[in-house]
Amino acid sequence: MRAPAVVRLPYLLTTLFPAAERIVRIEAETVADVMNGLEARWPGMRDRLCDTTPSIRRHINVFVEGKRARLDTRLSPGADVFILTAVSGG
Amino acid sequence: MNVRVLIGSKKGAFILESDAARRDWRVCGPFCEHWPITHVVADPADGTIYATGGNAWFGPAVWKSGDGGATWSHSSNGLAYPEGETPVQCAWVAHIAHGRLYVGVEPAGLFVSEDGGISFREVEGLRRHPSRPQWQPGGIGLVLHSIVSDPADPRRLWVGISSVGVFYTQDGGETWSPRNSGTRCDYLPEGERYPEFGQCVHNLTLAPGHSNRLFQQNHCGMYRSDDGGDSWRSIEEGLPSSFGFPVTAHPRDADTLFFLPLNGDTKGRYPPDASAAVWRSRDGGAHWRDSRAGLPQSGAYFGVMRQAMATDALDPAGVYFGTSNGSVYASRDEGETWERVAQDLPAISSIETMTAT
Numbered sequence: 001m002r003a004p005a006v007v008r009l010p011y012l013l014t015t016l017f018p019a020a021e022r023i024v025r026i027e028a029e030t031v032a033d034v035m036n037g038l039e040a041r042w043p044g045m046r047d048r049l050c051d052t053t054p055s056i057r058r059h060i061n062v063f064v065e066g067k068r069a070r071l072d073t074r075l076s077p078g079a080d081v082f083i084l085t086a087v088s089g090g
Numbered sequence: 091m092n093v094r095v096l097i098g099s100k101k102g103a104f105i106l107e108s109d110a111a112r113r114d115w116r117v118c119g120p121f122c123e124h125w126p127i128t129h130v131v132a133d134p135a136d137g138t139i140y141a142t143g144g145n146a147w148f149g150p151a152v153w154k155s156g157d158g159g160a161t162w163s164h165s166s167n168g169l170a171y172p173e174g175e176t177p178v179q180c181a182w183v184a185h186i187a188h189g190r191l192y193v194g195v196e197p198a199g200l201f202v203s204e205d206g207g208i209s210f211r212e213v214e215g216l217r218r219h220p221s222r223p224q225w226q227p228g229g230i231g232l233v234l235h236s237i238v239s240d241p242a243d244p245r246r247l248w249v250g251i252s253s254v255g256v257f258y259t260q261d262g263g264e265t266w267s268p269r270n271s272g273t274r275c276d277y278l279p280e281g282e283r284y285p286e287f288g289q290c291v292h293n294l295t296l297a298p299g300h301s302n303r304l305f306q307q308n309h310c311g312m313y314r315s316d317d318g319g320d321s322w323r324s325i326e327e328g329l330p331s332s333f334g335f336p337v338t339a340h341p342r343d344a345d346t347l348f349f350l351p352l353n354g355d356t357k358g359r360y361p362p363d364a365s366a367a368v369w370r371s372r373d374g375g376a377h378w379r380d381s382r383a384g385l386p387q388s389g390a391y392f393g394v395m396r397q398a399m400a401t402d403a404l405d406p407a408g409v410y411f412g413t414s415n416g417s418v419y420a421s422r423d424e425g426e427t428w429e430r431v432a433q434d435l436p437a438i439s440s441i442e443t444m445t446a447t
Contacts, residue, residue, distance in 0.1 A: 012123075012147065012148075013148070015123055016123065016148065016164065043167075044164070044165060044166070044167065047149060047151075047166045047167070047170075048147075048148040048149060048151075049148070051149060051177035052170045052171060052172070052173055052175070052177045052178075053173070053174070053177060054173055057147065057148070057149055058146075059146045059147045060147060060148075085147045086147070
């Protein structure tokens with residue numbers, strides 16, 4: 001059985017979904033699968049992280065094994081996935 | 091009876107609360123996790139509060155509170171254009187009519203929710219209008235920022251789109267047509283200043299008790315229509331400037347309306363001579379009188395944005411406006427006298443009111 005990805009969510013995101021956990025394990029072969037897994041657990045979360053291009057939102061960064069990723073980035077078994085809010089605002 | 095002033099700001103929604111005397115105000119907030127909130131409205135049927143916004147990290151959403159602001163949820167379910175199109179950036183304006191929640195967005199489009207803001211669908215007919223490829227964004231982007239409905243007929247709606255103009259539907263949104271005849275574009279070459287569309291409407295309102303009397307603040311003038319927007323005529327004579335953002339109707343008197351002219355689009359966009367005034371007409375725009383008592387008469391370098399002025403439902407009516415430097419001014423005597431009831435809030439984008447017993 002494939003080891004699930006270990007996905008770390010930004011604090012700000014979890015304030016929008018009070019039941020959400022900061023670290024979640026999701027069976028996923030791509031970043032898009034991670035987003036689908038998050039959506040299944042907490043409906044509406046994919047819209048907060050992705051737009052309908054479809055792309056990861058401009059001020060959201062997803063890092064896989066230390067490298068910035070896209071929705072079609074493939075994950076190795078047990079991959080570390082960091083979802084971060086980029087520097088933004090004023 | 092209490093009065094709530096609902097505030098959209100750059101850093102969240104706020105609510106001012108007072109009893110019917112409207113003398114002492116309490117500031118509640120910020121709500122909506124400090125998201126930039128462009129508009130906050132309340133459903134008079136059940137008191138539910140809706141706030142529209144868009145966050146640089148997390149995109150557009152409509153926030154909702156069913157308990158007066160104590161708790162909030164958010165949704166953008168269906169608030170989206172088809173894959174491949176420029177995504178919705180911001181939910182800009184909300185309007186409740188006939189049991190529906192309408193939301194205008196950037197890039198310009200109209201959505202509706204029939205389940206109290208849980209899910210949305212696009213009113214697709216608007217973007218099918220043949221003029222759509224020629225719509226150009228204004229200073230704030232290509233934004234649908236004003237929605238007006240006919241209380242007597244749920245099929246009739248008007249929307250205002252920045253730098254595009256007013257569009258009207260009489261069939262519930264299936265088909266739309268421009269309603270800009272008589273409104274001018276000073277920024278176009280001479281001889282081309284009255285196009286079918288391309289006008290920079292800033293705000294629209296419907297006179298109470300009427301289905302066809304509309305008032306409009308435009309980038310280039312103040313206007314009145316008595317035929318549902320088929321034609322507009324200028325009512326700016328007697329006002330100190332033709333530029334401003336909000337227009338607000340009295341809650342019961344169809345002849346009373348309020349403008350807050352700013353000094354001009356190239357002059358800083360603050361009150362003329364930095365001296366604040368709300369201008370009121372009691373005769374539908376034929377004559378104007380400035381109201382200044384209690385407002386700053388020097389050093390007023392603020393702006394007042396499209397949705398940032400409103401009346402309440404009490405008698406005499408209260409009038410409120412919010413400024414780009416975070417103050418809220420209130421009048422409890424229909425604009426005769428004013429006082430500042432909040433200050434040092436974030437930049438204010440909208441003001442609406444609700445009353446509750």
